Amino acid sequence: MSTEYNGYVTAERIEGDDAGPLAGRTVAVKDNISTEGVPTTCGSAMLAEYAPPYDATVVERLTDAGATIPGKTNMDEFGMGTTTETSAHGPTENPAAPGHVPGGSSGGSAAVVAAGDADMALGTDTGGSIRCPAAFCGVVGIKPTYGLVSRYGLVAYANSLEQIGPIAPTVEAAAELLDVIAGPDEHDATTRDNEGAVDGLADAADGDVEGLSIGVPTELIEGADEAVVETFWDAIDDLEAQGANYHEVTLPSLEHAVEAYYVIAMSEASSNLARFDGVRYGQSGGHEGNWNESFANAREKGFGEEVKRRILLGTYALSAGYHDKYYRKAQDARAWVKQDFDEALDEADVLASPTMPVPPMEMGESLDDPLQMYLADANTTPVNLANLPAISVPAGKTDDGLPVGLQLVGPAFGEETLVRAGSALA
Amino acid sequence: MSESVVDPDEVRQVADLARVDLDDDEVDQFTEQFADILSYFDALDEVPETDREEELANVMRPDETHECLSQEEALQNAPDSEDGHFKGPKVS
Numbered sequence: 001m002s003t004e005y006n007g008y009v010t011a012e013r014i015e016g017d018d019a020g021p022l023a024g025r026t027v028a029v030k031d032n033i034s035t036e037g038v039p040t041t042c043g044s045a046m047l048a049e050y051a052p053p054y055d056a057t058v059v060e061r062l063t064d065a066g067a068t069i070p071g072k073t074n075m076d077e078f079g080m081g082t083t084t085e086t087s088a089h090g091p092t093e094n095p096a097a098p099g100h101v102p103g104g105s106s107g108g109s110a111a112v113v114a115a116g117d118a119d120m121a122l123g124t125d126t127g128g129s130i131r132c133p134a135a136f137c138g139v140v141g142i143k144p145t146y147g148l149v150s151r152y153g154l155v156a157y158a159n160s161l162e163q164i165g166p167i168a169p170t171v172e173a174a175a176e177l178l179d180v181i182a183g184p185d186e187h188d189a190t191t192r193d194n195e196g197a198v199d200g201l202a203d204a205a206d207g208d209v210e211g212l213s214i215g216v217p218t219e220l221i222e223g224a225d226e227a228v229v230e231t232f233w234d235a236i237d238d239l240e241a242q243g244a245n246y247h248e249v250t251l252p253s254l255e256h257a258v259e260a261y262y263v264i265a266m267s268e269a270s271s272n273l274a275r276f277d278g279v280r281y282g283q284s285g286g287h288e289g290n291w292n293e294s295f296a297n298a299r300e301k302g303f304g305e306e307v308k309r310r311i312l313l314g315t316y317a318l319s320a321g322y323h324d325k326y327y328r329k330a331q332d333a334r335a336w337v338k339q340d341f342d343e344a345l346d347e348a349d350v351l352a353s354p355t356m357p358v359p360p361m362e363m364g365e366s367l368d369d370p371l372q373m374y375l376a377d378a379n380t381t382p383v384n385l386a387n388l389p390a391i392s393v394p395a396g397k398t399d400d401g402l403p404v405g406l407q408l409v410g411p412a413f414g415e416e417t418l419v420r421a422g423s424a425l426a
Numbered sequence: 427m428s429e430s431v432v433d434p435d436e437v438r439q440v441a442d443l444a445r446v447d448l449d450d451d452e453v454d455q456f457t458e459q460f461a462d463i464l465s466y467f468d469a470l471d472e473v474p475e476t477d478r479e480e481e482l483a484n485v486m487r488p489d490e491t492h493e494c495l496s497q498e499e500a501l502q503n504a505p506d507s508e509d510g511h512f513k514g515p516k517v518s
Contacts, residue, residue: 049503049505050503051502051503053495053499053500053502053503054495186487189485190485253473255469256469256470256472256473259466259467259469259470260470260473262463262467263467263470270444274445277445278505279504279505279512279513279514280500280503280504280512281503281504281505282503282505283505284505284506286515287506287513287514287515287516288515289515290515290517291514291515291517292445293515294514294515295445296441296442296445296446296447297447299444299445299446299447300446300447300448303446305452308446308448308452308456309456309459311444311446312437312440312441312444312446312456312460313460313463313464315440315443315444316432316440316460316464317467319440319443325470325471326467326470329470329471329473330470331478332473332474332475332476332478333470333473333476335476335477335478335479336473336474336476339476370459370463371459371462371463371466374463
């Protein structure tokens with residue numbers, strides 16, 4: 001299935017079982033999730049020819065549940081980007097806002113759902129990569145609590161931060177999909193036995209927000225685009241009219257979340273992506289020179305600019321003399337963010353903010369200035385640092401017709417609360 | 427802020443450690459961008475030392491053999507192989 005907005009990079013169909021909770025439905029899969037015998041390129045020239053010898057756990061659970069996988073979706077290379085423009089397959093265009101990016105890194109997954117070319121999709125979220133494209137494309141995305149969904153078969157970028165999660169047109173459909181993929185897995189020792197968090201999760205999509213207490217972290221509003229903030233408050237007003245109440249909270253640690261996130265993610269990436277040596281899989285570095293020269297040659301040819309940038313910065317942050325200054329301080333910031341969230345969630349059922357501080361960028365606008373692109377992740381990265389669940393639901397549109405997402409953050413394994421609250425809007 | 431300014435030689439050295447060849451244009455571009463990005467990261471200096479109350483437990487399993495990839499499957503994505511082995515440069 002090719003799409004004019006470049007949502008799919010591989011259109012090979014994988015049929016599911018005849019019966020099951022997702023029978024008759026299509027679930028597109030992000031191209032960093034392993035599908036046996038079907039190309040899994042991670043949006044990278046490095047893996048242009050790679051076909052995994054096994055399925056990811058979530059893919060087995062999809063087909064066991066009766067879902068058909070219509071294809072693999074475009075993404076920022078190895079998940080490194082906020083716009084789906086760093087893909088070796090070229091950018092994806094936002095079907096909900098032509099001429100604009102779909103967000104990233106799971107931009108293809110959100111785009112095919114927004115365009116109706118799949119009923120639902122799987123994305124992955126390391127620092128916002130499900131919630132950002134869901135917000136930009138006007139659909140729903142859930143980043144589950146760390147440990148709820150198996151990462152076995154997900155090509156790793158930053159293990160301590162990332163989770164696989166659902167993207168769908170409605171909160172109810174996203175909850176159905178999460179219910180299918182969640183649960184412990186002997187192949188991923190970080191999964192937790194917390195089926196209670198998702199069993200019958202779609203039933204919680206009843207839109208009942210009577211008495212719901214919403215905390216609004218002021219740090220995530222300040223500095224956001226005016227049109228986004230306006231749309232955000234309209235959505236809060238809507239929830240208030242349905243019986244919820246809100247109060248403002250301050251979480252000073254959030255001012256440091258972006259730099260802590262990038263130091264940790266880049267450090268983990270520099271180690272994870274060391275496996276791409278051009279010997280066991282991927283682009284060959286040839287047989288000239290010694291092994292190190294062959295590796296360096298393979299990696300020069302196979303990796304795009306953003307991936308090289310993150311590997312180098314991660315290597316730098318972990319190198320002797322800089323480890324304490326960057327990596328250790330980032331771990332302190334991570335613990336601080338966790339504490340701040342825990343305290344705020346003692347006084348509120350959920351925390352609300354705009355998912356993204358800006359509306360979808362125009363295509364080509366944000367590639368020249370990597371730091372500016374990193375800063376767009378200000379509202380999503382803190383959630384990954386704290387291992388918490390979050391949902392992005394459509395909040396409305398700006399006067400220019402650009403989609404705006406509302407993010408709700410809940411306590412660990414509080415997916416049910418997020419689904420209930422989110423379903424009052426979508 | 428100036429403490430985080432990197433020079434082109436440092437970029438080359440890090441690229442060498444990371445086993446990534448760079449051309450001269452990439453070195454120049456990264457030198458400039460890393461100065462910006464690392465200056466921004468310097469704000470981590472303001473983060474207080476924080477207790478990490480991780481409730482983590484080791485997850486263990488018995489050390490038993492399980493089904494695994496066949497030699498053919500393990501080699502199927504290798505750009506080059508010979509006699510059931512991955513193939514690379516000569517070790518002198």
